[in-house]
Amino acid sequence: MTHLLELRNVTKVFGEGAKATVAVDEVSLYLESDKPSIIAVAGESGSGKTTMGMTVLGFLRPTRGQILYRGIDVDKMNADQSITYRREVQAVFQDPFASYNPFYKVDRLFEKPIAKFKLASSQGEARELIEEALNKVGLRPREMLGRFPHQLSGGQRQRLVVARAILLNPQLLIADEPVSMVDASLRAGILEKIRQLHDELGISVLYITHDLTTAYHISDGIMVLYQGSVVEAGDVDKVIKSPVHPYTQLLVDSIPWADLTLKWGKQPIIEPTEEDLARLAAAGTACCKYAPRCPQAMPRCWESRPPLFHADSGRVAACFLYESGTTLEKDELGGLFSALNNGSS
Amino acid sequence: MNENNVALRVKDLHVHYDTEDGVVKAVSGVSFDLHANERMGLVGESGCGKSTMALGLMRLIKEPGEVVAGEAWLGDKNLFALSYEEMRMARGLEIGMIPQGAMNSLVPVIRVKNQIIDALADHKLGLSKEQLEERALEALDSVELPRKVAEMYPHELSGGMKQRVCAAISLAMRPKVIIADEPTSALDVITQRQVMETIGRLQERTNSAVILIGHDMGLQAQFVNRVAVMYAGKLVEVGTVKEIFTDALHPYTQLLISSLPTLGSKGVFVSIPGIAPSLLELPSGCVFHPRCPKAMAICNQEEPVLHSDSSGRRVSCHLYGNGGMN
Amino acid sequence: MKGGETMTSSATTQNVVAAAVPKPRSRLHGILHYLKRNVNLAIGFSMLAILILFTLVGAFIVDLDDAYPGAVRAARPPSAEHLFGTDGQGRDLFTVAVAGTWVTLQIGFIAAGVGLTAGVLLGFISAYYGGTIDTIIRWAVDVFMTIPGFLILIVLAAMLGGKVSTVGTGLIISLFLWAGPARVVRAQVLSLRERQFVLMAKLSGLSNMEIIIEELIPNLLPFLGAQLVGSVMSAVYSSSGLAILGLGNLREPQLGTTLYWMQGQGALVRGLWWWVAVPVAFLCWAFVMLYLISSGLDELANPRLRRRA
Numbered sequence: 017m018t019h020l021l022e023l024r025n026v027t028k029v030f031g032e033g034a035k036a037t038v039a040v041d042e043v044s045l046y047l048e049s050d051k052p053s054i055i056a057v058a059g060e061s062g063s064g065k066t067t068m069g070m071t072v073l074g075f076l077r078p079t080r081g082q083i084l085y086r087g088i089d090v091d092k093m094n095a096d097q098s099i100t101y102r103r104e105v106q107a108v109f110q111d112p113f114a115s116y117n118p119f120y121k122v123d124r125l126f127e128k129p130i131a132k133f134k135l136a137s138s139q140g141e142a143r144e145l146i147e148e149a150l151n152k153v154g155l156r157p158r159e160m161l162g163r164f165p166h167q168l169s170g171g172q173r174q175r176l177v178v179a180r181a182i183l184l185n186p187q188l189l190i191a192d193e194p195v196s197m198v199d200a201s202l203r204a205g206i207l208e209k210i211r212q213l214h215d216e217l218g219i220s221v222l223y224i225t226h227d228l229t230t231a232y233h234i235s236d237g238i239m240v241l242y243q244g245s246v247v248e249a250g251d252v253d254k255v256i257k258s259p260v261h262p263y264t265q266l267l268v269d270s271i272p273w274a275d276l277t278l279k280w281g282k283q284p285i286i287e288p289t290e291e292d293l294a295r296l297a298a299a300g301t302a303c304c305k306y307a308p309r310c311p312q313a314m315p316r317c318w319e320s321r322p323p324l325f326h327a328d329s330g331r332v333a334a335c336f337l338y339e340s341g342t343t344l345e346k347d348e349l350g351g352l353f354s355a356l357n358n359g360s361s
Numbered sequence: 362m363n364e365n366n367v368a369l370r371v372k373d374l375h376v377h378y379d380t381e382d383g384v385v386k387a388v389s390g391v392s393f394d395l396h397a398n399e400r401m402g403l404v405g406e407s408g409c410g411k412s413t414m415a416l417g418l419m420r421l422i423k424e425p426g427e428v429v430a431g432e433a434w435l436g437d438k439n440l441f442a443l444s445y446e447e448m449r450m451a452r453g454l455e456i457g458m459i460p461q462g463a464m465n466s467l468v469p470v471i472r473v474k475n476q477i478i479d480a481l482a483d484h485k486l487g488l489s490k491e492q493l494e495e496r497a498l499e500a501l502d503s504v505e506l507p508r509k510v511a512e513m514y515p516h517e518l519s520g521g522m523k524q525r526v527c528a529a530i531s532l533a534m535r536p537k538v539i540i541a542d543e544p545t546s547a548l549d550v551i552t553q554r555q556v557m558e559t560i561g562r563l564q565e566r567t568n569s570a571v572i573l574i575g576h577d578m579g580l581q582a583q584f585v586n587r588v589a590v591m592y593a594g595k596l597v598e599v600g601t602v603k604e605i606f607t608d609a610l611h612p613y614t615q616l617l618i619s620s621l622p623t624l625g626s627k628g629v630f631v632s633i634p635g636i637a638p639s640l641l642e643l644p645s646g647c648v649f650h651p652r653c654p655k656a657m658a659i660c661n662q663e664e665p666v667l668h669s670d671s672s673g674r675r676v677s678c679h680l681y682g683n684g685g686m687n
Numbered sequence: 688m689k690g691g692e693t694m695t696s697s698a699t700t701q702n703v704v705a706a707a708v709p710k711p712r713s714r715l716h717g718i719l720h721y722l723k724r725n726v727n728l729a730i731g732f733s734m735l736a737i738l739i740l741f742t743l744v745g746a747f748i749v750d751l752d753d754a755y756p757g758a759v760r761a762a763r764p765p766s767a768e769h770l771f772g773t774d775g776q777g778r779d780l781f782t783v784a785v786a787g788t789w790v791t792l793q794i795g796f797i798a799a800g801v802g803l804t805a806g807v808l809l810g811f812i813s814a815y816y817g818g819t820i821d822t823i824i825r826w827a828v829d830v831f832m833t834i835p836g837f838l839i840l841i842v843l844a845a846m847l848g849g850k851v852s853t854v855g856t857g858l859i860i861s862l863f864l865w866a867g868p869a870r871v872v873r874a875q876v877l878s879l880r881e882r883q884f885v886l887m888a889k890l891s892g893l894s895n896m897e898i899i900i901e902e903l904i905p906n907l908l909p910f911l912g913a914q915l916v917g918s919v920m921s922a923v924y925s926s927s928g929l930a931i932l933g934l935g936n937l938r939e940p941q942l943g944t945t946l947y948w949m950q951g952q953g954a955l956v957r958g959l960w961w962w963v964a965v966p967v968a969f970l971c972w973a974f975v976m977l978y979l980i981s982s983g984l985d986e987l988a989n990p991r992l993r994r995r996a
Contacts, residue, residue, distance in 0.1 A: 060549035061520075075886060102892050114883035119905040125887070132892030169636065170407065177887075199406045200576045204620045205632035226549055229579065233622040233630075257624065270554040272579035274621040276606055280583050285555050 018087035022046040026081035028067050039067040041244035046350030047220050054214050054221040056231035059241035065224045069190045103133045106186040110193035112173035116165035123161050125180055149183035153209050171202040178209045192224040207234050228271050232256045237353040240264050243305045250331030251356050261333040262310045368570040369395040369538050374431030376417045385640045387413040389594040395570050402581040403574045405591035406637055411574045415540045419458050420448050457536035461543045464523035467515040473526050474511035480530050500533040505559050521552035535567050542574045557584055578621050590614050593638050593648040599675040610676040612653045728983025734976035745785030753779040754786045754940040765961050772961035775952045780965045787942040794926045797857030799918035802864025810872030828866045836863030844934035860922050868914045879903050913984035920977040942966045
């Protein structure tokens with residue numbers, strides 16, 4: 017069974033020579049076709065999560081490695097395969113306003129893909145599809161259609177983008193920070209719709225975010241990125257409630273939970289020294305990237321880069337603290353996720 | 362309530378915007394007391410008036426906006442009764458603000474040190490050049506930035522560092538009241554914590570009071586002592602952070618709290634039905650009644666009054682009549 | 688990343704006013720409403736309308752032969768018969784004004800039209816496709832922007848000896864008008880290319896060409912309008928300048944040429960003030976009008992300059 021999506025050792029480097037930044041560093045992942053799942057790709061800025069999303073969408077070409085959609089290399093697709101790929105992989109982006117061309121009414125967001133992908137045979141049918149999608153996200157067509165983007169609120173605009181995804185019925189949705197620019201009180205509504213996409217339409221979602229609270233809420237599995245590499249991955253419940261990698265621990269400790277019993281700040285934030293940063297730069301790939309900041313760094317960590325170890329069942333961490341566990345094969349991260357209990361919502 | 366340690370007393374503030382489509386009532390009758398050493402949160406959705414209220418207090422509202430009524434007592438001074446010059450002096454010296462998106466407002470061609478000194482020099486403190494420089498360095502110390510940052514340019518700093526520089530600029534003169542408007546909105550999780558902890562420590566050292574404005578309830582839960590909830594330009598509830606998060610009274614606050622994701626509530630999505638009203642045409646009676654799950658007949662006829670009880674807990678809702686909060 | 692804009696106060700104003708959603712307006716109503724607030728643009732357009740009206744109506748009233756030497760009695764001051772008087776060589780100045788304005792506008796729009804279209808196309812291609820094409824076009828732009836255009840025009844005009852037609856003059860001037868727009872359009876497209884709505888368009892199946900035409904150009908329209916006006920100004924300036932120096936087509940009536948003749952014939956010494964006043968007045972009108980339109984479009988294209996809500 018070919019995988020729906022596969023990343024094979026994908027690396028993306030920006031710039032050249034001394035100024036080169038490695039945004040994504042040899043990441044491998046796959047999503048199964050028959051088991052739709054919601055996987056969170058979590059990390060802070062500079063972690064490479066957005067870059068990863070952009071390569072999956074085909075907007076950036078990997079420097080090394082391949083992106084395969086349904087078994088075919090995205091770079092080597094013929095015209096028909098490309099159109100299918102375009103139609104079946106959709107996205108919801110971060111900025112609710114920027115998704116719209118301010119020159120046109122919001123209807124265009126739906127009309128264009130319907131026309132291009134031939135989803136309706138008449139204008140009437142198209143209109144029906146649009147209204148159905150809007151109703152599914154709880155918006156009234158009469159109040160939304162015919163308006164310009166600046167006449168709607170941020171929450172409404174974002175819900176329209178989700179409605180578009182529902183209408184297009186893709187196989188894979190890349191959601192890049194879909195609610196971070198939306199008011200906290202409106203987030204639940206939009207997240208619920210994204211979850212419904214998975215539950216009712218069987219769409220797989222890559223949920224890219226820096227907000228672990230929403231990641232926890234909506235996804236089944238999570239992979240935490242640090243400077244382009246996966247540092248911890250597995251069942252989202254385990255990773256958030258009992259993180260094992262020191263970076264994830266710091267991240268989770270800094271979450272502002274809206275819960276007075278969950279206070280942040282137990283772990284100190286360590287600023288790396290200039291010497292340590294220089295040491296990391298000199299060591300290249302023979303060093304754990306997190307060593308300069310890690311409160312538990314051992315001499316081992318400065319000598320080689322840890323692979324992903326099984327810290328317990330259903331979770332891996334790239335940390336020598338868990339060296340006793342078995343190593344995860346580079347390309348088996350997908351297997352880890354599909355083995356998770358894809359629980360009902 | 363101990364009258365003596367009220368740092369800022371706001372009474373019946375009204376801010377209107379006179380647009381060609383009508384009068385937008387951004388802030389309608391907001392009153393609260395901010396005590397010394399206190400951290401108060403001001404929460405609400407976008408467009409509810411919280412930033413406008415902050416700008417109003419600082420007298421930074423521009424045309425077509427205007428503060429049409431209200432008093433703001435900072436000690437024995439009513440900020441709205443001051444002359445333009447007096448207010449200019451008060452800003453930064455007695456009441457400071459870290460505005461939204463501040464880190465994008467740093468001048469790209471001036472070194473950090475000089476941007477801080479600019480803020481100081483304008484206040485005619487009578488300091489020599491060396492003293493001003495020392496004060497600037499002290500300001501950087503107070504936000505826990507290394508002194509070498511003074512000689513750097515904004516583009517050389519990370520987001521969190523820039524935000525702390527902004528805090529240093531606004532707070533260089535140790536004002537007693539600090540207003541922070543979404544100070545961490547563009548920052549990463551860990552950096553956000555770092556910046557908030559820095560502001561917190563600064564507040565404790567200088568014994569000042571902080572108003573944290575934002576829509577992220579989680580941030581409020583981690584940082585403030587008291588919370589004021591705004592909706593459509595009005596204050597609907599005020600209480601301690603414990604009261605608000607565990608025992609909210611106003612239906613809006615209740616819905617707000619229950620819509621927040623926490624560790625125990627995976628997969629449960631509660632949202633607030635409907636959308637916020639247009640500030641051009643506020644609903645009759647209680648502004649929240651169209652979306653309120655507990656609305657009664659009286660709610661669309663009469664505006665509820667803000668009731669207080671002896672502990673300072675306040676709520677504006679017909680469910681809680683005169684004298685009875687439970 | 689939240690895009691925090693600089694003036695927090697105006698950001699809050701925008702938020703407050705945006706939150707108070709008014710009823711939607713039709714596009715035409717919106718345009719007229721905007722013109723009420725953008726005074727420069729309104730006045731500029733009115734001036735243009737008047738000028739065009741003058742030219743059109745005038746063309747019907749006058750006998751164009753009167754714009755040539757010897758057609759009427761020379762050196763007559765303004766009167767009922769000759770509204771603008773006649774010049775020292777027997778041309779009726781009213782006719783010269785009508786014909787001359789028309790010629791000047793023609794040159795202006797041909798030069799600007801050709802130059803701008805070429806510049807915009809090259810700018811788009813350069814930005815969107817990148818690579819070698821981009822390098823070549825950029826090099827050409829740099830060369831043309833560095834060469835002093837007017838001096839080359841003088842040389843060309845002197846060489847060609849005033850035998851070039853109106854259209855020809857327009858085309859020659861356009862050679863020096865394409866580079867500026869090309870460079871600016873390239874910069875604009877480079878910034879627009881990464882915008883989220885362009886990504887959305889790609890996800891909706893649009894091809895590169897469709898994206899350029901349907902997504903990018905509409906967003907650049909106010910900006911292109913301003914460029915057009917700037918180019919017209921440049922063209923009118925160049926052609927009038929050449930004409931004043933006696934390098935234009937000396938036989939055809941042109942505003943600048945009139946100034947050349949009046950200078951050479953000592954109009955002021957002879958007290959023929961109307962000979963000076965007419966071309967000067969028209970040229971001033973044209974420049975003020977172009978400036979107002981350009982400034983008005985500037986405000987339209989740059990939201991930060993727009994008057995408050």
